[in-house]
Amino acid sequence: MTDDATTFAPIPESRPLKDPRAAKDQLLRGWSALKGTMGLPSDGADLERLAVHDLMVHDAVKRDDPAPMPVNPESPEDRAARQADFARTQAEERGAIITHAPRGPQLIPILDLPPHLVSARWPFALGRLKRILEGATPAFTADGAIDWRATCSTCGDPKRAYEYMELKSWFDFRLVPQTRRHNPFHGMSSRDAGLKFQAEVENLCDRSSGRLGPWWVPK
Numbered sequence: 001m002t003d004d005a006t007t008f009a010p011i012p013e014s015r016p017l018k019d020p021r022a023a024k025d026q027l028l029r030g031w032s033a034l035k036g037t038m039g040l041p042s043d044g045a046d047l048e049r050l051a052v053h054d055l056m057v058h059d060a061v062k063r064d065d066p067a068p069m070p071v072n073p074e075s076p077e078d079r080a081a082r083q084a085d086f087a088r089t090q091a092e093e094r095g096a097i098i099t100h101a102p103r104g105p106q107l108i109p110i111l112d113l114p115p116h117l118v119s120a121r122w123p124f125a126l127g128r129l130k131r132i133l134e135g136a137t138p139a140f141t142a143d144g145a146i147d148w149r150a151t152c153s154t155c156g157d158p159k160r161a162y163e164y165m166e167l168k169s170w171f172d173f174r175l176v177p178q179t180r181r182h183n184p185f186h187g188m189s190s191r192d193a194g195l196k197f198q199a200e201v202e203n204l205c206d207r208s209s210g211r212l213g214p215w216w217v218p219k
Contacts (some may be wrong), residue, residue, distance in 0.1 A: 010141045097177040108194035121202055121216050128205040128215035132164065160208045164201070171197045 074082075091097065115123040132155060139150035148165050155161035174185035174193050185193045205215045 032057050096178070108190050110194050110198050119199065122198065124216040125198075125202050125205050128208060128212070129164065131212055132160050132205075132208055136161065157211050160204055160211075163204055163207075167197070167200055167204070198204065 051076075109118045110122065115126055134156050135153055135154045137154045139147040139153075140145045149162055152158050152161035152165060170179070170183050171185050171193060173179050174183055174188065176183075180186040185196060187198065209215060
């Protein structure tokens with residue numbers, strides 16, 4: 001290394017050249033400077049041939065480039081409205097109903113709280129459900145579907161076990177539009193559906209008392 005400071009000439013600002021002759025002249029100057037830096041002889045014909053070749057390559061690349069995608073002037077709000085209209089039209093043509101999820105989370109006590117905080121009866125109801133459902137033996141139909149009636153036939157209380165499985169299915173499918181005609185939970189908020197399910201389960205436990213005895217003794 002030497003102590004001599006090396007200085008470089010400022011790089012001139014590059015501007016797009018629309019005139020082909022000006023572009024060719026700039027390439028000639030560039031190739032001439034590059035060859036001079038490398039200590040190579042600068043031949044005018046050779047430099048012109050290099051410049052023409054570069055311009056031909058540039059034109060070929062520009063010609064083969066795909067056209068840029070047009071800018072979509074549609075605003076996000078307009079796009080959302082258009083998509084909603086399209087979805088509504090498709091639903092009407094297919095006889096379907098569009099349901100919207102609640103904007104915020106809703107508390108479902110039987111799912112989101114410990115049993116003892118739901119009600120004084122709920123922990124006992126869960127204990128009775130365990131006795132009702134114990135002994136279930138999975139059974140299947142010829143096409144491989146679960147046969148719930150046969151599955152519940154070996155439970156502690158087969159009749160109430162089948163009633164519970166039916167009730168639980170309606171609760172789980174309450175947001176499915178196709179069940180709206182027969183589903184007692186359809187159209188309810190999540191909280192109201194949970195409270196109704198809790199009441200129905202406790203009533204079911206009451207009906208099991210004839211077979212399994214009392215399930216809740218208030219203190």
